[in-house]
Amino acid sequence: MxxxxxxxxxxxxxxRTRFWRAPMLHSLPLRISVVVICLLxxxxxxxxxxxxxxxxxxxxxTGWWTALINPFEQGWTLQNYEQVIGSNGMGEAFLNSLIxxxxxxxxxxxxxxxxxxxxxxxxxxGRGILFIIVVALLVVPIQMALIPxxxxxxxxxxxxxxxxxxxxxxxxxxxxxxxxxxxxxSQLPRDLFESAAIDGASAFQTFIRIVLPLSIPxxxxxxxxxxxxxWNDLLVALVFLGPGADVRVxxxxxxxxxxxxxxxxxxxxAGAFLTMIVPLLVFLLLQRAFVRGILAGSxx
Amino acid sequence: xxxxxxxxxxSYGTSRTVLVGSLVGLVLAAIGVTVLIDKxxxxxxxxxxxxxxxxxAGAEALRNGQGDQFFAKLLLAAIAMLVGVGGIWLLFxxxxxxxxxxxxxxxxxxxxxxxxxxxxxxxxxxxVYPAVVTVIGSFQDGEGAFTLANWASLxxxxxxxxxxxxxxxxLIATSGSVGLGLLSAALFDRIRRESLAKIFVFMxxxxxxxxxxxxxxxxxxxxxxxxxxxxxxxxxxxxxxGEPIPWATQFPINLPSQMMILIWLQxxxxxxxxxxxxxxxxxxxxxxxxxxxASERQLFVKVIVPMIRGTIVTVTTTVxxxxxxxxxIVMSISGGRNHxxxxxxxxxxxxxxxxxxxxxxxxxxxxxxxVLPVMVLNLRNFRRQAAM
Numbered sequence: 213m214x215x216x217x218x219x220x221x222x223x224x225x226x227x228r229t230r231f232w233r234a235p236m237l238h239s240l241p242l243r244i245s246v247v248v249i250c251l252l253x254x255x256x257x258x259x260x261x262x263x264x265x266x267x268x269x270x271x272x273x274t275g276w277w278t279a280l281i282n283p284f285e286q287g288w289t290l291q292n293y294e295q296v297i298g299s300n301g302m303g304e305a306f307l308n309s310l311i312x313x314x315x316x317x318x319x320x321x322x323x324x325x326x327x328x329x330x331x332x333x334x335x336x337x338g339r340g341i342l343f344i345i346v347v348a349l350l351v352v353p354i355q356m357a358l359i360p361x362x363x364x365x366x367x368x369x370x371x372x373x374x375x376x377x378x379x380x381x382x383x384x385x386x387x388x389x390x391x392x393x394x395x396x397x398s399q400l401p402r403d404l405f406e407s408a409a410i411d412g413a414s415a416f417q418t419f420i421r422i423v424l425p426l427s428i429p430x431x432x433x434x435x436x437x438x439x440x441x442x443w444n445d446l447l448v449a450l451v452f453l454g455p456g457a458d459v460r461v462x463x464x465x466x467x468x469x470x471x472x473x474x475x476x477x478x479x480x481x482a483g484a485f486l487t488m489i490v491p492l493l494v495f496l497l498l499q500r501a502f503v504r505g506i507l508a509g510s511x512x
Numbered sequence: 513x514x515x516x517x518x519x520x521x522x523s524y525g526t527s528r529t530v531l532v533g534s535l536v537g538l539v540l541a542a543i544g545v546t547v548l549i550d551k552x553x554x555x556x557x558x559x560x561x562x563x564x565x566x567x568x569a570g571a572e573a574l575r576n577g578q579g580d581q582f583f584a585k586l587l588l589a590a591i592a593m594l595v596g597v598g599g600i601w602l603l604f605x606x607x608x609x610x611x612x613x614x615x616x617x618x619x620x621x622x623x624x625x626x627x628x629x630x631x632x633x634x635x636x637x638x639x640v641y642p643a644v645v646t647v648i649g650s651f652q653d654g655e656g657a658f659t660l661a662n663w664a665s666l667x668x669x670x671x672x673x674x675x676x677x678x679x680x681x682x683l684i685a686t687s688g689s690v691g692l693g694l695l696s697a698a699l700f701d702r703i704r705r706e707s708l709a710k711i712f713v714f715m716x717x718x719x720x721x722x723x724x725x726x727x728x729x730x731x732x733x734x735x736x737x738x739x740x741x742x743x744x745x746x747x748x749x750x751x752x753x754g755e756p757i758p759w760a761t762q763f764p765i766n767l768p769s770q771m772m773i774l775i776w777l778q779x780x781x782x783x784x785x786x787x788x789x790x791x792x793x794x795x796x797x798x799x800x801x802x803x804x805x806a807s808e809r810q811l812f813v814k815v816i817v818p819m820i821r822g823t824i825v826t827v828t829t830t831v832x833x834x835x836x837x838x839x840x841i842v843m844s845i846s847g848g849r850n851h852x853x854x855x856x857x858x859x860x861x862x863x864x865x866x867x868x869x870x871x872x873x874x875x876x877x878x879x880x881x882x883v884l885p886v887m888v889l890n891l892r893n894f895r896r897q898a899a900m
Contacts, residue, residue: 315596
């Protein structure tokens with residue numbers, strides 16, 4: 213199942229072609245539906261954001277929208293953030309998330325890049341059948357792996373360790389990574405490899421000097437997808453890292469807040485916003501690559 | 513980019529420094545892994561450093577779980593980055609430069625194995641082997657004896673309710689995301705600020721499901737009628753004269769409320785893919801339909817939708833797979849306590865609350881069976897492509 217090639221969030225097409233493509237909306241109901249969709253997709257997040265800076269007492273006494281009506285009569289505060297970063301351990305969870313996510317992005321890309329290159333350009337025995345297995349593994353639910361790997365981990369004392377979750381995320385991300393990079397690398401022109409071979413370059417040198425630099429767009433797209441996937445993951449983190457404060461990541465910490473302080477909205481709003489900062493930055497700064505990554509990774 | 517042939521083979525010669533350097537690096541990485549696997553690795557290491565620097569008191573405090581814990585954490589983070597990011601590259605570089613010292617014929621035989629072995633080993637250990645064990649485990653009781661009890665129990669009312677919920681999720685959340693995605697792609701195509709509107713709808717895709725759940729739980733927040741409603745939905749609802757409703761927790765309204773969260777997240781994905789597909793429809797066809805007197809609505813339903821049917825199938829399958837495995841939303845809202853349980857959440861409970869691995873394995877296998885058709889489809893598509 214390949215994602216459709218797309219040029220998303222593109223600059224608006226030229227007016228002349230637009231005339232034939234699609235006239236502007238004139239009917240009022242359709243205009244209203246556009247406004248409703250846009251509101252539905254922004255207002256909930258805005259409510260969270262505004263509330264995270266409000267006085268803890270006020271959050272549950274008045275709606276957050278009233279704060280926007282009289283913005284100067286409010287007790288705006290950063291205290292919610294201080295509390296949730298300090299005493300609720302979101303600060304440490306942020307660090308843990310970085311420790312988990314960065315290697316869990318770099319390791320699978322590296323392993324997949326080498327493998328995809330071999331699959332695409334170096335003949336070896338069993339190549340066809342191995343790649344078919346990779347394609348078959350694309351949609352296997354992670355749930356199938358949880359019980360046996362957890363047993364394996366408690367035997368090897370890898371449960372609750374960063375190394376353990378790196379390897380788990382690496383393996384779960386590999387089928388998609390190999391598949392995407394294979395699709396990209398197999399399209400590179402054959403001449404490149406022939407001239408490198410004539411020069412006596414080994415497969416490793418060809419990979420480092422030719423394949424890798426040319427594959428940067430594909431590597432970047434997958435990197436963004438995998439980074440966000442790992443950063444936002446709750447299931448794998450709950451199963452293999454557990455709730456211990458020394459290793460827990462941001463989604464786990466937020467999940468714990470929901471359970472322990474279900475109604476403490478000053479903590480929940482601030483905590484939720486903290487978990488979103490990095491993904492939103494990635495989104496806003498790397499929008500095009502982000503969209504490519506999401507589209508490329510959508511098979512998972 | 514072309515390879516410079518005039519340089520000759522000399523430019524590809526292996527350098528001894530690379531080899532020695534990467535082997536030394538690998539030894540350091542191995543030491544780093546042992547620090548990382550140790551639960552108090554960071555503190556112990558920093559304590560040893562303090563000892564070496566003659567700061568005995570600081571070292572003692574760290575070993576007792578006090579003192580500069582933050583620095584211990586930062587040290588651990590630094591080691592983690594070096595080991596995790598650097599180690600994997602050193603591994604490939606070191607082994608490859610070792611093999612490059614062999615004769616070219618031998619070298620070219622062994623190198624591909626070096627390239628694929630890590631991937632094949634990880635896939636085997638983490639996906640193939642567990643999948644087999646899980647299927648077998650679904651037919652085993654706690655002692656490992658053969659039984660059909662795990663599967664039989666899935667036919668009892670509590671589990672039928674779970675399966676029903678998953679089917680509802682699959683039908684409603686999938687069609688909701690795909691339908692709204694198609695609608696917004698079609699509408700946004702005709703407004704001036706198209707890219708801005710798309711950014712709004714697309715942004716939730718960046719954030720976690722737990723984060724999205726907190727956002728919507730706040731929208732759904734409920735207070736007794738005597739209290740002020742700070743949840744947006746109940747504030748609007750009561751303003752129109754309704755009684756406040758606990759949207760997220762009261763069955764059966766909790767099901768669509770929770771599905772809305774996933775729809776909110778997935779619509780942006782569908783929209784972006786559809787939008788690209790719609791812009792790919794040939795202008796001549798659209799022009800011809802307009803000249804034949806087709807209204808804009810007819811044009812969309814009878815010309816554009818049939819032409820992007822392939823994309824619609826792809827997006828629907830993708831969203832359906834995500835929906836099938838839904839976990840975070842239900843887990844964060846109620847843990848499945850309000851008749852809203854789903855397969856993945858129940859599986860987690862069977863593993864960690866009821867310690868019934870056999871039944872958990874059966875639930876995982878249910879999800880696996882559900883995606884099997886997609887797997888077959890993928891394989892068939894791939895075969896066809898490879899044949900071309």
